[in-house]
Structures are given as C-alpha cells and as structure tokens.
Amino acid sequence: MATIHILGGGLAGCEAAWQVANAGLDCILHEMRPVRSTAAHKTDQLAELVCSNSLKSESENSAPWLLKEELRRLNSLLLRVARQARVPGGHALTVDREVFAREATLAMEQNPRIELRRGEVTSIPADAITIVATGPLTSGALAEEIGRITGSERLFFYDSISPIVEAGSIDLTIAFRASRYGKSLDSTDDYLNCPFNREQYERMVDALLTAEGVPAHIPEDQTPFFEACLPIEELARRGRETLRFGPMKPVGLTDPRTGRRPYAVVQLRQENLRAESYNLVGFQNHMRFGDQARVFRMIPGLERAEFLRYGQIYRNTYINAPALLKPTLQLRARPEIFFAGQISGVEGYVESIATGLVAGRHAVELAMLEPVRPFPRETAIGSLCTYVSGADPAHYQPANITFDLLPSLDEETRHRMRHDKRARHAEVCRRALEKLDQYRSVYA
Numbered sequence: 001m002a003t004i005h006i007l008g009g010g011l012a013g014c015e016a017a018w019q020v021a022n023a024g025l026d027c028i029l030h031e032m033r034p035v036r037s038t039a040a041h042k043t044d045q046l047a048e049l050v051c052s053n054s055l056k057s058e059s060e061n062s063a064p065w066l067l068k069e070e071l072r073r074l075n076s077l078l079l080r081v082a083r084q085a086r087v088p089g090g091h092a093l094t095v096d097r098e099v100f101a102r103e104a105t106l107a108m109e110q111n112p113r114i115e116l117r118r119g120e121v122t123s124i125p126a127d128a129i130t131i132v133a134t135g136p137l138t139s140g141a142l143a144e145e146i147g148r149i150t151g152s153e154r155l156f157f158y159d160s161i162s163p164i165v166e167a168g169s170i171d172l173t174i175a176f177r178a179s180r181y182g183k184s185l186d187s188t189d190d191y192l193n194c195p196f197n198r199e200q201y202e203r204m205v206d207a208l209l210t211a212e213g214v215p216a217h218i219p220e221d222q223t224p225f226f227e228a229c230l231p232i233e234e235l236a237r238r239g240r241e242t243l244r245f246g247p248m249k250p251v252g253l254t255d256p257r258t259g260r261r262p263y264a265v266v267q268l269r270q271e272n273l274r275a276e277s278y279n280l281v282g283f284q285n286h287m288r289f290g291d292q293a294r295v296f297r298m299i300p301g302l303e304r305a306e307f308l309r310y311g312q313i314y315r316n317t318y319i320n321a322p323a324l325l326k327p328t329l330q331l332r333a334r335p336e337i338f339f340a341g342q343i344s345g346v347e348g349y350v351e352s353i354a355t356g357l358v359a360g361r362h363a364v365e366l367a368m369l370e371p372v373r374p375f376p377r378e379t380a381i382g383s384l385c386t387y388v389s390g391a392d393p394a395h396y397q398p399a400n401i402t403f404d405l406l407p408s409l410d411e412e413t414r415h416r417m418r419h420d421k422r423a424r425h426a427e428v429c430r431r432a433l434e435k436l437d438q439y440r441s442v443y444a
C-alpha cells in the first residue's frame with residue numbers, strides 16, 4: 001500500500017502520523033526545522049508549542065474540555081503526552097512545553113512505521129495520499145504551491161478576527177434588527193444594530209484611544225496592517241470621525257425607539273453554523289482581552305455582553321476551507337489531499353491536534369479503500385469539521401471550539417433547561433460523547 005505523506009511535524013502533523021502508524025500503515029513525516037525555521041519556533045523539536053503552554057480548560061462540561069475528552073477517547077497521542085507533561089495550572093491543562101515536545105518527538109522517532117524526514121517541502125506529491133499540516137507559518141514555496149492548487153484568492157496570510165458575543169447576553173430592548181436600507185440578504189432583518197448617540201460615541205472613541213495593545217507574538221506581526229482589515233483602535237487614531245464613516249457608519253438605519261438615524265452604529269451579524277452568537281462586524285482589533293471586554297461593554301446593548309471570543313490580528317496562513325474542503329478535511333477537487341491544523345482554518349492548539357487526528361484517520365480509510373466517514377455532527381470534533389467545511393466562505397474566520405458551533409438541543413429540552421445554562425452545556429456534552437462512543441464502536 002502506498003505510503004502516506006504528512007507535511008509538517010507540528011501538533012496536527014504529529015497526531016496525524018501517529019494515527020496512521022497506529023492503524024498499521026506507513027507514513028513519511030516531513031519537517032523543515034532545523035534546516036529551515038519559522039519566525040515563532042525556537043527549537044528543532046516536533047510539536048513545539050510556540051506561545052502559551054495552556055491547552056485550555058479541563059473544567060468538565062466546558063467546550064474545550066469536551067474536545068479534549070473526545071480526543072482522549074479516540075486515543076490521541078498528544079493528549080496522552082500532555083498528561084505526562086502536565087504542570088499545575090488551575091482548571092486548565094497546562095504542560096511543560098519542553099517535556100511535551102520531547103515526548104512527542106520521541107514518539108515519532110521511535111515508531112517504526114513513521115519515517116521522519118527533515119527538510120523543507122516545496123510541492124505536494126503528485127499521486128500520494130498527503131496531509132498538509134504545515135501550520136500558520138507555512139514556508140513561502142509551499143504556500144505558493146497551495147495557492148496554485150486551491151486558487152490563490154483562497155489562501156489567506158492574515159487572520160483578523162472580530163469578537164463574538166453570546167446572543168442571550170445582548171440587550172434587545174436597545175439593539176434592533178434591521179439591514180441597511182431594508183436590504184436583507186435573505187428577507188430577514190440580517191443584523192442586530194447597537195445605536196449610539198453622540199455622547200456615547202465620543203466616550204467610546206476616548207476608550208479606544210487609551211486601550212492597551214497586545215504585544216506582537218512574532219516580529220512579522222508588526223508589519224503594517226492591511227488597509228482592508230485595520231484594527232478599530234487604529235481607525236480611531238486616524239481621526240475621531242473615522243469610525244463613523246467606517247465600520248460604525250449609521251447610514252440606511254433607523255432606530256425604532258427614536259424614529260431617527262443613530263449617530264453611529266455597531267452591527268452584529270449571526271454567522272451560519274454558529275447558533276446563538278453574534279459577531280461584531282468590522283471590530284477586529286489588537287487590544288488586550290481585558291480591555292476589549294471593558295471597551296465593548298460600552299456599546300449600547302452590550303453592557304452585559306458575554307464574550308465567546310475576542311478580536312485578534314496576527315500572521316496566519318490558512319485556506320478558505322468552506323470553499324475547498326469536505327467535512328472529512330479532504331480537498332473536494334483532489335480528495336487524496338487532506339488539510340489539518342491551523343492551515344485548515346481552525347484556531348488553537350487542541351483544535352489543531354483534533355484536525356490532525358481526523359485527517360490521519362480518514363487518510364487511513366482512504367488508503368485502505370474503505371468509505372471515509374465524517375465524525376458525527378453532534379460531537380465537538382464533528383462540529384469543528386462541519387464549520388470548517390460548511391461555514392459561509394464569503395466571511396470565513398477560523399474557529400476555536402465553542403458551544404455555538406455544536407448543534408442546538410431540541411426545542412423541548414431547551415425549554416426545559418432554559419434557566420440553567422450549565423445543565424444545557426452538560427446535556428450537549430453528554431449527547432456528544434454518546435454519539436462519539438457509537439461512532440467508535442462501529443468504526444474505530
């Protein structure tokens with residue numbers, strides 16, 4: 001049987017290689033370090049954690065816990081290594097990054113089914129099953145090749161993500177539903193609009209001007225911002241009116257409470273496949289998370305907002321996955337090519353491990369001429385893959401695991417548990433793990 005190639009020995013690549021080897025197949029794991037390094041990696045070790053040492057919450061029935069629990073049940077190598085490397089970190093799974101990378105590297109080097117090749121890959125093998133897992137800092141030559149295969153307008157080099165708030169935390173006595181000039185994309189009032197009067201707007205601009213920025217992760221993050229996705233605090237610095245003529249423009253909108261056009265507006269958009277949450281349109285920013293919460297709660301209607309995600313801008317290479325991938329992470333146009341990790345359009349260490357596991361297992365199914373079966377939609381893993389392959393390609397933003405990616409509970413259960421968010425989350429987790437166990441008992 002043909003050898004499977006895995007490009008990139010990071011989190012996704014190591015997990016994928018191990019899954020392939022564990023299923024009894026051979027693979028070649030290509031890693032360019034130390035022959036060539038990236039702006040963020042510091043060692044020649046595989047699975048190096050480039051920034052924080054946290055694999056996020058281990059609190060039972062939280063979304064990050066669910067993703068990790070699913071991975072554990074699927075015999076994930078890196079979750080096992082994380083347990084070995086664990087250091088005290090409160091509710092989070094925090095690891096000693098040196099022990100983590102060392103153990104992962106040993107697991108690759110010592111596995112007779114994994115051949116580790118050190119060197120930069122510049123093209124994708126023509127006729128082999130290949131998993132592309134070269135991460136957010138994919139080297140230039142390979143990025144060009146990926147651009148050629150996927151269509152260059154579908155390969156992005158910057159990640160500018162705007163904050164997301166929980167739907168239930170928006171004050172609907174203030175925010176109103178409407179699309180500019182009544183022009184909706186699907187005959188509904190697409191947006192929720194948070195209206196400002198002049199005084200509120202001026203206060204918001206002052207807060208943006210004094211908010212603290214996040215230090216750059218890597219030198220490349222200090223490159224000038226793209227004009228198309230400027231952080232809002234940068235827009236505020238360009239002039240007090242700039243926001244009112246940019247992302248906060250009020251044209252075409254009438255506040256039903258006053259019957260007048262607001263002085264400025266923040267628009268919130270519900271993304272498809274993200275139930276019960278709203279995106280602050282055009283509010284990508286580089287502020288510290290604490291400052292984002294403080295400043296954005298000054299937006300009328302968001303005084304008690306709960307943030308599912310904060311805004312960020314940094315160097316990232318990723319494909320426009322919904323335009324290109326199947327839920328199995330295979331390229332639709334060339335199903336022998338899989339994408340995994342950050343380049344596949346997910347965000348975060350554990351999400352990268354999860355997509356590595358998915359791609360590794362599906363690559364095995366493909367190599368063994370078995371049907372390639374997507375993970376159940378109700379699981380965290382299945383929901384990530386559904387989002388990656390099925391979100392709106394026109395507004396695609398990489399996702400980390402949050403409950404709004406998982407399907408809602410049925411109407412009756414939601415109603416029964418409407419006053420108890422913890423119970424709802426516990427039920428979503430119970431359902432996910434039940435579905436995963438059914439899937440495992442049949443296919444794993």
Ligand SMILES: Cc1cc2nc3c(=O)[nH]c(=O)nc-3n(C[C@H](O)[C@H](O)[C@H](O)COP(=O)(O)OP(=O)(O)OC[C@H]3O[C@@H](n4cnc5c(N)ncnc54)[C@H](O)[C@@H]3O)c2cc1C
Binds near residue numbers: 133347
């Ligand atoms: C600066 C920075 C900080 C981050 N901080 C965090 C954080 O704190 N928490 C978090 O959850 N997520 C963070 N992320 C996001 C993400 O979780 C990590 O980047 C994660 O390592 C992604 O896993 P991966 O397997 O996709 O890529 P990586 O772990 O980066 O693995 C990709 C591997 O491919 C290799 N490679 C690249 N090009 C080639 C080539 N042409 N040929 C051969 N090998 C190649 C690289 O050397 C690398 O080893 C951060 C990202 C960046 C860039």
